[in-house]
Amino acid sequence: MSATTEIPGYVAAKWTIDTAHSNIAYTVKHLGLAKSRGNFTAFTGTVVTAEDILGSSVTVEIDAASVASGVDGRDEHLKAEDFFHVAEHPTITFTSTGIRAEGGDDYLLDGELTWRGKTVPVTLQAEFNGIGVNPANNNATTLGVSASATVNRRDFGIGPEGNAFLSEKVKIDIELQAYLEA
Template sequence: MTTTQIPGYVVGTWDIDLSHSDISFSVRHMMVSKVRGRFANFSGEIVTGETFESSSVTAKIDATSIDTNSEQRDGHIKSADFFEVETHPEWTFVSTGIEADGADYKLHGDLTIKGVTKPVSLNLELGGFGPDAWGGTRCGFTATTTINRNDFGVDIAMPLDGGGMVVSEKIAITLEIQGVLRAA
C-alpha cells in the first residue's frame, strides 16, 4: 500500500478530537483477570506529510485523569507507588517514524512516563480520511502496543503468596484516535 492509494488522503495538520478519541489500557490483576482503565484528558497533533510514511505525531496525556472505575484504585495508581502524578502529571509521545507493515503500519516513537523516555512501536491501522457533518475533514487511526511498566520506573513489586504478581508488568495500550484538519 502506498499513500497514493489511501482514499481521501489529505496533507495537513490535524488536532486530536478528544470527544471522539480514546486512550485506554488493560493490565492483568491477581493473575486471573484484567483491569481496564482510560485517560479522560489528552491532546495531540498529527501532521500528514506528502507521503504517509513522512507523517508525524506528538501527544500529551494528563496522567492525573486516569480512570479505572475505582476511586480508591485510581488514588493508589496516582501515588508514588505507581505514576507519582504530583511530580509527573504529564506523559508525552513523539513519533520518530512510520513504516508500512503489510496493509497497516508501524508507528515508532519515544514515550515518556514518570520522566523516563523509551522507544516504543505501535501497530497502526489507518481508519481513513473524509468529510465530517460540519464542513471539516476528519482522519481516524487505531494503534496498539504493549509496554513493560518497569521500563518506565513503575516498578512496584507486589508478589502473591502463591507466586506471580498482584499487577502484571505488561500493560496493553489501545488508542482510538480521530483527528480534525486545521483550517488553513
C-alpha cells in the same frame, strides 16, 4: 507510487486530535486472573501528514491525573508516588520517530513514550482507518487511526517489581480521530 496515492482524501496537512471522539485505554492483568482496564480522559495532540504517509508524525500529551479505572480509590492509588507519581510527573507524552509500512492499511509507528520521567522507545501497531467527513464535528474533515502496543510498566519505574499481584505488561489501545486544521 507512494502509499498515499491509495488513500482516498489523503492530504499533507496538520490535524488536531478530536478528544471527544478518541480514546486512550490500558489493560493490565490483576492477580494473573483477570484484566483491569481504564483510560485517560484528558489528552491533546497533533498529527502531521506528509506527502508520503511514511514521513508523517504524531505527538500526544496525556494528563496523567486523568486516569479513570472506574474505581475512585484505585485511581487515587495510581496517581500516588508508587505508581504514576502525578505530583512530580503530571504529563505522559508520545512523540513519533518514524513510520514503517506493514502492508495494506497497517503500519508500525515508532516513537518515544515518556512516562514518570523515563523515556522508552515504543512501537505501536497502527491501522489507518481512512479519511472522511464528521457530521458530529461541524462536518470537519477527519482521519481515523487505531493503534496498540504492549509496554513494561517497570521500564518507567511504575509499581512494584516482579509482582504476581499486578502484571508488568500493560497493553495500550488507542482509537484516534483528528480533524483537519483550517
